[in-house]
Each structure stands twice: as C-alpha cells, then as structure tokens.
Amino acid sequence: MVLRGANLARKRFPQIDFLVFGQESEVAPILNRMKRLKQVTTLVHCDGVVSDSEKPSVAVRSGRNSSMHRAIRAVRDGEAAGCVSAGNTGALMAMAKMALKTLPTIDRPAIASFFPTLRGESVMLDLGANVQCTAQNLVDFAIMGNAFSRTVLGTQEPSVGLLNVGAEERKGHEALWDARAQLDRLEMPGRFHGFIEGDDIAKGTVDVIVTDGFTGNVALKTAEGTAKLMGVYLQRTFKSSIFAQLGYLLARRAMHKLRKRTDPRRYNGAIFLGLNGITVKSHGGTDAIGFANAIGVAVDMAREGFMDRIRTDLAQIRSNPTNTRAAAV
Amino acid sequence: MVLRGANLARKRFPQIDFLVFGQESEVAPILNRMKRLKQVTTLVHCDGVVSDSEKPSVAVRSGRNSSMHRAIRAVRDGEAAGCVSAGNTGALMAMAKMALKTLPTIDRPAIASFFPTLRGESVMLDLGANVQCTAQNLVDFAIMGNAFSRTVLGTQEPSVGLLNVGAEERKGHEALWDARAQLDRLEMPGRFHGFIEGDDIAKGTVDVIVTDGFTGNVALKTAEGTAKLMGVYLQRTFKSSIFAQLGYLLARRAMHKLRKRTDPRRYNGAIFLGLNGITVKSHGGTDAIGFANAIGVAVDMAREGFMDRIRTDLAQIRSNPTNTRAAAV
Numbered sequence: 001m002v003l004r005g006a007n008l009a010r011k012r013f014p015q016i017d018f019l020v021f022g023q024e025s026e027v028a029p030i031l032n033r034m035k036r037l038k039q040v041t042t043l044v045h046c047d048g049v050v051s052d053s054e055k056p057s058v059a060v061r062s063g064r065n066s067s068m069h070r071a072i073r074a075v076r077d078g079e080a081a082g083c084v085s086a087g088n089t090g091a092l093m094a095m096a097k098m099a100l101k102t103l104p105t106i107d108r109p110a111i112a113s114f115f116p117t118l119r120g121e122s123v124m125l126d127l128g129a130n131v132q133c134t135a136q137n138l139v140d141f142a143i144m145g146n147a148f149s150r151t152v153l154g155t156q157e158p159s160v161g162l163l164n165v166g167a168e169e170r171k172g173h174e175a176l177w178d179a180r181a182q183l184d185r186l187e188m189p190g191r192f193h194g195f196i197e198g199d200d201i202a203k204g205t206v207d208v209i210v211t212d213g214f215t216g217n218v219a220l221k222t223a224e225g226t227a228k229l230m231g232v233y234l235q236r237t238f239k240s241s242i243f244a245q246l247g248y249l250l251a252r253r254a255m256h257k258l259r260k261r262t263d264p265r266r267y268n269g270a271i272f273l274g275l276n277g278i279t280v281k282s283h284g285g286t287d288a289i290g291f292a293n294a295i296g297v298a299v300d301m302a303r304e305g306f307m308d309r310i311r312t313d314l315a316q317i318r319s320n321p322t323n324t325r326a327a328a329v
Numbered sequence: 330m331v332l333r334g335a336n337l338a339r340k341r342f343p344q345i346d347f348l349v350f351g352q353e354s355e356v357a358p359i360l361n362r363m364k365r366l367k368q369v370t371t372l373v374h375c376d377g378v379v380s381d382s383e384k385p386s387v388a389v390r391s392g393r394n395s396s397m398h399r400a401i402r403a404v405r406d407g408e409a410a411g412c413v414s415a416g417n418t419g420a421l422m423a424m425a426k427m428a429l430k431t432l433p434t435i436d437r438p439a440i441a442s443f444f445p446t447l448r449g450e451s452v453m454l455d456l457g458a459n460v461q462c463t464a465q466n467l468v469d470f471a472i473m474g475n476a477f478s479r480t481v482l483g484t485q486e487p488s489v490g491l492l493n494v495g496a497e498e499r500k501g502h503e504a505l506w507d508a509r510a511q512l513d514r515l516e517m518p519g520r521f522h523g524f525i526e527g528d529d530i531a532k533g534t535v536d537v538i539v540t541d542g543f544t545g546n547v548a549l550k551t552a553e554g555t556a557k558l559m560g561v562y563l564q565r566t567f568k569s570s571i572f573a574q575l576g577y578l579l580a581r582r583a584m585h586k587l588r589k590r591t592d593p594r595r596y597n598g599a600i601f602l603g604l605n606g607i608t609v610k611s612h613g614g615t616d617a618i619g620f621a622n623a624i625g626v627a628v629d630m631a632r633e634g635f636m637d638r639i640r641t642d643l644a645q646i647r648s649n650p651t652n653t654r655a656a657a658v
Contacts, residue, residue: 116558117558118558118561128494131494131501131502132502163547165457165460165542165543165546165547172460172543173460173461173543197546197547197550198546198547198548198549198550198551198552198553198554199550199551199553199554199557200554201551201554201555202551202554202555202557202558203554203557203558211547213494214494214501214502214544215543215544215547217494217526217527218492218494218526218527218540218544218547218548219527219547219548219551220527221526221527221528222527222528222530222531222548222551222552222555223527223551223552223554223555224527224528225527225528225529225530225531225532225552226530226531226551226552226555226556226559227555227559228528228531228532229445229446229447229531229532230555230556230559230560230591231559232447233587233590233591234563234587237580237583237584237586237587238580238583240583240586241582241583243579243580243581243582243583244579244580244582244583244584246576246579246580247575247576247577247578247579247580247581247583248576248580249576250572250573250575250576250579251566251567251572251573251575251576251577251580252572252576253570253572253573254566254567254569254570254572254573254576255566255573257566257569258562258563258566261562262559262562
C-alpha cells in the first residue's frame with residue numbers, strides 16, 4: 001500500500017524523490033517491480049518495526065532502529081522534507097516530539113486535518129494529540145491552524161473559531177473563555193470569529209476550527225460515521241424499487257462524482273502541527289490512493305514553505321507589543 | 330406551531346388531552362379555530378413568558394408566573410403526565426430541576442435524545458445539561474439511558490457504551506476510567522460494552538451512548554451538520570446533469586422516503602432524564618410535525634410507565650449488595 005501510494009504520488013509530483021524505511025527483504029521485491037519508482041527511491045533498511053499495539057512510551061525507548069524513528073530522524077537531519085507514516089499514531093507523535101522538538105513558544109503539538117464543508121474545505125485541530133488543553137494550547141492551535149490555512153489551503157484571511165456548545169460568552173468551560181479573551185486581543189492575519197458549534201463545522205462557518213483533542217477526535221469520527229450512514233441510506237434507497245434502480249442508472253455518473261467528493265481517502269493525511277519539521281499521519285486502513293493523498297499533504301506543506309511561514313508568524317506574534325500585553329493579561 | 334403540533338398529536342393519540350399554558354389573548358383565537366383540539370384542551374392563562382435570551386438563573390427567580398413554570402408545576406402537582414416546551418432550554422432545565430427535583434441518588438439530570446443508526450435507533454445522553462461530569466454522573470446517565478431504552482424503545486437488553494477517543498483502557502480522561510470500572514461491576518439489566526468512539530454512534534454499536542454534556546452536544550450538532558451537508562451534496566448531484574435530473578425523477582418516491590427517514594423533525598424531542606417527572610424539550614425552530622413528535626416522546630414515556638421503571642431500577646441497583654460494593658470501591 002505504501003509503495004503503490006508512493007508510485008501514485010510520483011506521477012502527481014514528478015519533482016520529488018523518496019526515502020523508504022523498512023525491512024529490505026520485504027520492501028525490495030515490491031520496489032523491484034516498480035521500475036520508475038525505484039529510480040527515484042532510496043531504500044533504507046531498518047531492523048525494527050513499531051507495531052500498532054505498542055505503547056508510545058515503549059516505542060520511544062526501544063524503537064530507535066525502527067523504520068518510524070529513522071524516517072523522523074531523516075526529517076530532523078534535513079535528509080527529507082517531510083515524513084509520512086501509516087503506523088501507530090501515538091508512537092509517531094511521541095517520536096516526532098522527541099526528535100523534532102516543538103517550535104519556539106509552542107508547548108504542545110496538535111493533529112490537524114481537512115474537513116469538507118458547504119463552502120469548500122476547513123482545517124480542524126486538535127484531533128487527538130491532547131485530551132485536555134489549556135487556554136494557551138488552544139491559542140497556539142489557532143495560530144498554527146491559521147498559518148496552515150494560509151499556506152496550504154491558500155486562504156488569504158482565514159477566520160478562526162473555537163468549538164463550543166453555544167455562541168454566547170459564558171458557554172462551555174474556563175479554558176475556552178480564556179482562549180477567547182486572548183484571541184480577541186491577538187493581532188494575527190485573518191479574523192477571530194469567536195465560538196462556533198458542532199453544526200458550524202460542515203457549514204464552513206470558519207476556515208479554522210480549534211478544539212481540544214478529545215472533542216476534536218469525537219467530532220471527526222462522528223462526522224465520518226454520519227457520512228457513512230447517509231451513504232448506506234442512499235444505497236438502500238436506490239435499491240428500494242425498480243424505478244429507483246433505473247434512476248440510479250441514469251444518475252450514475254453524477255453519483256460517481258459525489259462518491260469521489262465524499263471519499264474519505266480524499267481527506268486522508270493528518271498533519272502534526274507545532275513541530276520543527278513536517279510529519280503527516282496516514283490512516284492505517286487506507287489504500288494506495290489514500291496514502292498518495294497523505295504524501296500530497298506533506299508535499300504541499302514543503303512546497304508552500306509551511307515551516308518558514310509558521311516560524312515567521314510565531315516570531316511576529318511574539319514581537320508585537322499588543323500581543324505581549326494580551327498574553328500577559 | 331405549538332397548537333398545530335398538539336392538533337397533530339391529538340389525531341395520533343386520541344386518548345390524551347391537553348393543558349395549554351400561555352397568554353390567553355394570543356392562544357384563544359387560534360384554539361377557537363381548532364374545534365376538535367379545543368374539546369380536549371384546557372387553556373390556562375399565564376401573564377409571563379420566558380424569552381429565549383433570558384438567563385436560566387433569572388428565569389427561575391422571576392418567572393414563577395411564566396407559562397413555562399406553570400407547565401412544569403402541573404407535572405409536579407400531578408395535573409399533567411408530562412410537559413413539552415419549545416422554549417429556552419437552560420431556563421426549562423433550571424425550572425424543572427427546582428420544581429420536580431432529581432430522583433433519589435441522582436445528582437444531575439441529563440438531556441437525552443434518539444439517534445438514527447445503521448441498526449435502528451440509539452439513545453444518547455448527556456447532550457448539554459452538564460458541561461463537566463464526574464464518573465458518578467456518567468454512571469447515573471448509563472442507568473437512566475438503560476431504563477429509557479428498555480421502556481420507550483423496547484430494547485430488551487440494552488448495551489451501553491461510554492463515548493471516548495479509543496477503545497483501550499487508558500484512553501481519554503480519569504472520569505471515564507472510573508466510570509468504566511464502576512459500570513464493569515454494576516449489575517443492571519443489559520450489557521456494558523465499554524468505550525466506544527464517535528463513529529460507533531451512527532454504526533449503532535450500542536443502544537445507549539453515555540457522555541458528558543459538552544462532548545454530547547458537539548457530537549449531536551456535528552452529526553446534524555454532516556447530515557445536512559450530505560443532503561446538499563446530494564441535491565447538487567441530482568442537478569449536475571440532465572441524466573441525473575431524469576434519474577431523480579425516476580427515484581423521486583424512494584428519495585422522498587429517504588428524506589422522511591433522515592428528517593430532523595423525526596428525532597425532535599430531547600428528554601430531561603433524572604427528574605421526578607416527564608419533561609421534553611422541542612427544538613425551537615421546528616414546525617407542527619416536529620412539535621407533534623416531541624409530544625409523542627412524552628406520551629410514549631408516560632404510557633410505557635417510564636417513571637415507575639426508572640424508580641424501580643434505581644431502588645434495585647441501590648439494594649443490590651454487589652453494586653453497593655462497586656460504588657464503594
């Protein structure tokens with residue numbers, strides 16, 4: 001799946017080449033069958049592998065020769081522009097945090113991803129790296145999501161919203177109130193919208209949705225589950241009568257486009273934001289198309305100079321006297 | 330909307346009659362035009378009204394003559410089997426809590442609602458009454474949701490799941506770990522499933538989904554927003570070509586059924602669980618069909634003897650020595 005995904009990505013981005021980390025005896029035979037990919041790929045043999053069930057803390061300690069750790073180190077050492085993995089999320093985050101370190105002033109990295117909306121695409125973070133978040137974490141996520149939206153999605157003036165259970169000032173909990181007060185005063189490109197609610201995600205009310213990792217993870221998976229349910233309902237509907245079946249035959253091409261539009265593989269590739277380097281996590285259960293999309297996310301970030309953009313943003317925000325006052329309040 | 334909803338409910342449930350609380354000068358002219366409804370309705374004039382923007386604390390203190398408070402008192406005083414309101418949720422909950430009081434051993438009431446799933450319907454709580462919850466609150470919600478599922482949905486042995494960001498034991502936060510440990514030991518009808526994730530809601534993995542009010546509210550609204558987005562995508566798809574348009578014409582009847590099946594009005598009616606009396610909150614923006622469904626929820630609860638069932642359940646759980654030990658751990 002990984003190599004076939006890389007092969008698809010190679011066609012889409014002819015300018016990139018690959019470092020592939022893994023067991024040579026397993027990887028080489030497959031790679032030998034993909035001549036064009038092989039020409040742009042360096043295979044780096046690694047003895048170890050991090051299993052999906054391994055605890056992050058254990059993986060970090062004992063996994064220094066694993067393919068995962070080697071791939072992250074290649075980013076740290078400037079050998080790779082970014083790392084893409086479909087492995088154990090917790091281990092990948094723990095290793096990336098340790099090897100790449102967080103950006104200046106950023107306490108905690110977050111996991112971000114795209115969401116389809118009525119207006120196009122939004123980015124949401126955190127999706128599970130931090131179960132509990134302070135106001136400062138949420139403010140950091142807003143800054144990082146903002147930079148990501150401008151760089152990778154090309155949004156000129158991104159609007160940022162804090163996910164809550166109501167739009168009024170005293171809804172939710174204290175970390176949200178404090179984060180809102182800080183973001184109200186923070187001078188950054190774009191616009192702070194205030195609180196949003198769950199239905200604002202799909203509406204596309206804002207370009208960047210900021211939330212703690214618990215809520216974000218539940219919202220992401222609830223949306224995925226609901227979309228799948230609607231898909232099954234639609235299938236059943238088209239099978240429910242002979243007329244509906246004929247109708248489907250006529251609308252088939254359009255329905256195919258809809259399926260493509262809502263294909264979860266299209267949104268594959270969760271970004272670790274807040275680290276000194278690009279790391280993208282692919283869904284473990286995806287296929288070559290999905291993995292190629294995750295590679296595409298890393299390529300876009302590298303090509304659009306995301307790391308420079310976020311470093312500049314953070315430096316500007318820190319040096320702005322208004323923001324220093326805001327942070328001190 | 331309320332009176333037209335009551336009129337629809339009257340047709341569906343010929344055995345019930347209504348107490349309508351409101352400004353006589355406004356309600357009477359409408360009621361006079363609905364002869365059959367008028368025959369089974371007592372109009373109780375109330376001077377006050379709780380506005381949607383009023384703070385719950387203010388409404389509780391100054392709203393004793395409001396239609397909302399009078400309706401709840403009618404439940405408390407045994408004049409009504411249940412109360413249905415489309416008004417201010419926070420005020421309704423605060424008034425219901427004060428007038429009806431919580432059930433023995435229940436510390437906090439919760440808001441529950443139905444969710445459509447691949448397997449049928451599940452019930453989820455809390456949907457917003459309690460932003461933060463202790464382990465004990467979550468255990469109480471599990472017991473209440475279980476009783477609700479058996480009584481109103483007729484599930485023989487409901488399965489109960491705790492909404493989390495992963496199925497493994499140490500995922501999420503401490504209140505969830507403690508609640509899981511307590512529920513593992515609690516002897517109650519049905520089966521405790523353990524942790525579930527956001528996509529399990531629509532899958533119908535469990536009959537009862539237990540969560541804190543913050544997460545539940547975000548999940549509910551995210552699901553609603555996603556369903557709406559999918560509906561818009563589908564509409565656009567059917568309009569995207571002449572073949573798709575013809576296809577829609579053929580599949581129209583089936584699509585109409587699908588729209589009915591996913592109509593949010595069908596799931597209108599959030600239940601306040603944990604109080605000494607039946608209170609159902611209708612969506613404020615619904616229409617007569619939606620309001621009639623909310624009345625239907627209250628009727629089902631009253632008819633199936635929900636209050637007796639939940640009192641019996643709580644007494645049995647308290648008197649079971651295994652459970653007393655479980656609670657003491």
